[in-house]
Amino acid sequence: MPSWFKKVFTGGAGKAVPEQEEPLSSDVSIVDAPSQESPALGQPDTSDYEQPKAREVVYAPVIMSEDEQSAYSEEVRVKARVEGDYQSCVFMVDRPLLKGSSVWLPGTEWAKDVSPLAEALFAIEGVGTVLIHDFTVTLTLTQENRRSWEEIMKGVGAAIRAHLKSDDPVVSQEFLDALPPEDEIRSRVSKVIEMEINPGIASHSGVVTLERVDGNSVYITMGGGCQGCAASAITLRQGIHTAFRKSVPELGAIYDETDHTAGTNPYFSELPAGMA
Amino acid sequence: MPRLNTFTLEIKTGENAGPERPQYSINSFPLDFDESQGSAAPGAVLKVTGTPQSFPHTLLLIGPSEGCWDIESVHATYDCADEDPYTIHLGAVSLDDNSDLNIWYERPATAFDV
Numbered sequence: 136m137p138s139w140f141k142k143v144f145t146g147g148a149g150k151a152v153p154e155q156e157e158p159l160s161s162d163v164s165i166v167d168a169p170s171q172e173s174p175a176l177g178q179p180d181t182s183d184y185e186q187p188k189a190r191e192v193v194y195a196p197v198i199m200s201e202d203e204q205s206a207y208s209e210e211v212r213v214k215a216r217v218e219g220d221y222q223s224c225v226f227m228v229d230r231p232l233l234k235g236s237s238v239w240l241p242g243t244e245w246a247k248d249v250s251p252l253a254e255a256l257f258a259i260e261g262v263g264t265v266l267i268h269d270f271t272v273t274l275t276l277t278q279e280n281r282r283s284w285e286e287i288m289k290g291v292g293a294a295i296r297a298h299l300k301s302d303d304p305v306v307s308q309e310f311l312d313a314l315p316p317e318d319e320i321r322s323r324v325s326k327v328i329e330m331e332i333n334p335g336i337a338s339h340s341g342v343v344t345l346e347r348v349d350g351n352s353v354y355i356t357m358g359g360g361c362q363g364c365a366a367s368a369i370t371l372r373q374g375i376h377t378a379f380r381k382s383v384p385e386l387g388a389i390y391d392e393t394d395h396t397a398g399t400n401p402y403f404s405e406l407p408a409g410m411a
Numbered sequence: 412m413p414r415l416n417t418f419t420l421e422i423k424t425g426e427n428a429g430p431e432r433p434q435y436s437i438n439s440f441p442l443d444f445d446e447s448q449g450s451a452a453p454g455a456v457l458k459v460t461g462t463p464q465s466f467p468h469t470l471l472l473i474g475p476s477e478g479c480w481d482i483e484s485v486h487a488t489y490d491c492a493d494e495d496p497y498t499i500h501l502g503a504v505s506l507d508d509n510s511d512l513n514i515w516y517e518r519p520a521t522a523f524d525v
Contacts, residue, residue, distance in 0.1 A: 192471060194513050195485065195504035214522040226525070292525030 178320055187275040211299050213292040217284045220368060224284045226291055231408060232305050236314060237268035237387025239380070249310045251303040255294045260327040261287055267305060268352060268388040314351050315387055321348045327382045328355075343375060352388040353379070363395045412517070415467045420514065422457045422472075425503065429457070434473045436511065437463045441473060450489035451480065470515035474506035481505050485515055489522035494518070 212229040232252070235293035240246045241264050243257035254263040254274070261280035266273040272295060276282075298305070315323075325345055332343050346354045355375070361367050371391050379386055415437075422429070429451030434441050444459035451457045463470070474480060483499040499516045506512055 189476075191510040192469075192509045192513050193474075193506060195482070195501035195506055197516070198484075198500040198502050213525050215525045216520050216521075216522040227522070288523060288525040 160271065164378065170315045211296045212333075213295055215284070215288045221284070222372070223273055224288070224291075225273045226274070226288075226295060227297060228270050228272070228299075230299070231270055232272065232295075233267050234269065236306070236311055237266065237352045238306050238310065239266045239387050241380075248307060249299075250306045251299045252295070252305045255298055256291060261285060261295065262291075266291070266388055286332070317348045317350065320351055320353070320383060320386065321345065323383045324348070324353055324379060324386070327378050331378050331382075335374065336370065339364075346392060350387070351385055352390070353386065354390045354392050357391060357393045357395075362393055367391075367395060412466050412468070414492055415463050415465065415470070415489060415491050415515075417460060417462045417490045418465075418470075419458065419460045419488045420472065420515075421486040422451065422459070423483040423485075424451045424453055424457065425483040426453055427479045427481040428452050429480035429482070429503075429506075430475045431458070435436065435459075435461050435514070436469070436471045436473055437461075437465055438468050439510075453481075467515045470513070471511035472506070472514050474508060474510045474512070477508050479505055479507045482512070485512075485514070487516070489516075489518075491518075503509055 204348040206347060211240075214227045215224055216227070217224045235310075238250055238253070240250060240253045243254065246253035246257055246265065250265070250267065252267065252272075256262050256265050256274065261276050261282045262274055263277035263280070264275045272291070274287075274291065276284075276287075328343050328345055333341075336343065341357065341364070342359045343361070344356050344358060346356055348354075355373070356362075357364075357367055364370075376389055379389055431451070432443065432447070433451065434443055436442065442461065442463070445462045446458075446460040448458045458506050469474075472485075482504050484503065486498060487501065488496055488498045490496045497518045499519070501512075501514075504512060
């Protein structure tokens with residue numbers, strides 16, 4: 136379950152993230168001529184500097200206001216939240232939809248015989264992809280769509296409620312039985328990262344790490360030049376998602392667990408060696 | 412990222428007292444709070460206001476220079492340019508001479524009942 140979901144329905148848990156060490160000052164002493172003891176020309180002399188002590192940034196749990204808290208009731212409660220870039224909308228349901236596995240479907244023809252809930256959602260005009268995992272349904276819109284999320288939300292909520300009142304499964308047992316084991320998914324995803332993604336983003340000093348696999352859901356972090364980068368969302372959506380799904384079509388949810396605000400200077404990180 | 416004009420923290424201290432004059436840092440620059448009321452004594456509430464007038468890539472409440480500061484709760488109110496103020500409620504946390512508290516939270520995304 137992604138951390139933001141916990142914040143909305145259960146409140147976040149406190150965590151401590153090690154702070155990156157402060158970068159060394161870039162002050163350079165002007166010298167007449169480099170000597171053997173002096174650093175190479177253009178390199179700062181750091182011999183007199185004391186390494187700053189790395190500090191820890193602590194995160195306190197965020198407490199929900201009362202109106203955000205969801206009480207269990209007979210009526211299924213669904214909350215919708217449009218993601219920051221307006222590309223997707225997450226529908227959070229107050230009871231589990233699909234535990235242990237996830238399913239991502241790129242169109243109505245893929246949903247047939249796999250997920251009756253997804254079929255109902257694709258029947259709503261404008262819905263492009265459906266991801267079902269845990270307590271959430273995440274939708275994106277088709278490129279041709281002209282409707283806003285506000286116009287679509289109510290229909291999605293109604294479809295989820297109607298499905299949960301029926302006896303139909305969220306995802307067919309045949310689909311779940313055919314999913315490869317975690318070890319196989321881990322191996323195949325690792326290979327994509329190693330062979331395709333990391334070589335591709337190496338020129339930006341970026342690196343993607345597979346943190347864990349849970350069922351057919353994967354959790355990654357983006358490091359180096361990708362951490363805190365303003366283009367990381369596009370890299371994730373257009374590069375990483377596409378490569379993963381092409382090579383491992385059974386994959387469900389792909390979560391980026393990177394704290395893009397961490398570090399002393401996340402949006403203006405140090406230049407790679409040799410460019411300073 | 413919005414420009415943060417001012418922010419106010421209402422910090423309720425738990426068992427262990429905090430520093431008399433806590434500081435905050437914005438984008439790694441330590442600063443004093445502009446206004447301060449109350450204290451960080453055990454059980455007391457300290458209300459402080461900062462006026463960074465800047466874009467907070469990081470905004471931290473700096474931990475005590477020695478000892479441990481038990482914080483029971485923090486109510487943080489942010490006044491950003493061209494937006495209405497908003498408040499975030501934080502729960503219990505402890506700071507020591509090696510830790511700072513993250514106090515920057517963007518306005519929570521609105522979730523609609525549908």
